Amino acid sequence: EAGVAQSPRYKIIEKRQSVAFWCNPISGHATLYWYQQILGQGPKLLIQFQNNGVVDDSQLPKDRFSAERLKGVDSTLKIQPAKLEDSAVYLCASSSGTTRYNEQFFGPGTRLTVL
């Protein structure tokens, strides 16, 4: 089966610009996650969707970050405006089922550099 797809793979922008990332989860996976991984740190959950509803967005900086998952499939994560500290790899993951834990499958990530 196809894995989690993300685009673009790399993005370089200047501070105060806007940027959007796209994720296509594994077909049939109800749960979708966005993580932020800053260099030298482990991934940190930004937002979790169950179908098209938000389960957890407690660590999403809502003044500048937004995410949506239309029709419970693809998802986009947007940053507007970007700051230098947003430089990181943004990982998308998906999992099946609605139990407390199902294995999460990760995409290749989008590496964002903010200058």
Place this chain on the structure above:
Amino acid sequence: AQSVSQHNHHVILSEAASLELGCNYSYGGTVNLFWYVQYPGQHLQLLLKYFSGDPLVKGIKGFEAEFIKSKFSFNLRKPSVQWSDTAEYFCAVISTDSWGKLQFGAGTQVVVTP
């Protein structure tokens, strides 16, 4: 707040050497524990997991991990590493009162020299 600590940021060892990576978590309740691996240029993938039962769990590629509840630890081991084990290893925790929210450690970069 729940946290995960990995003892080493970088480990360099020779092929056939034994590997042990430390992981400690701070959470008083019931947890599920994981080790993820990211090989160079590849996605994060699950290496092994512990939910309940035998505290010694075996994963892919000859890795195993031992859950010691009294020490809040979940250390990863491999008796004899290969060059292909060069990767970054992440310990992660889910508390039973959260839904799928993985808390990751900072990761350990392992380099195996031929």
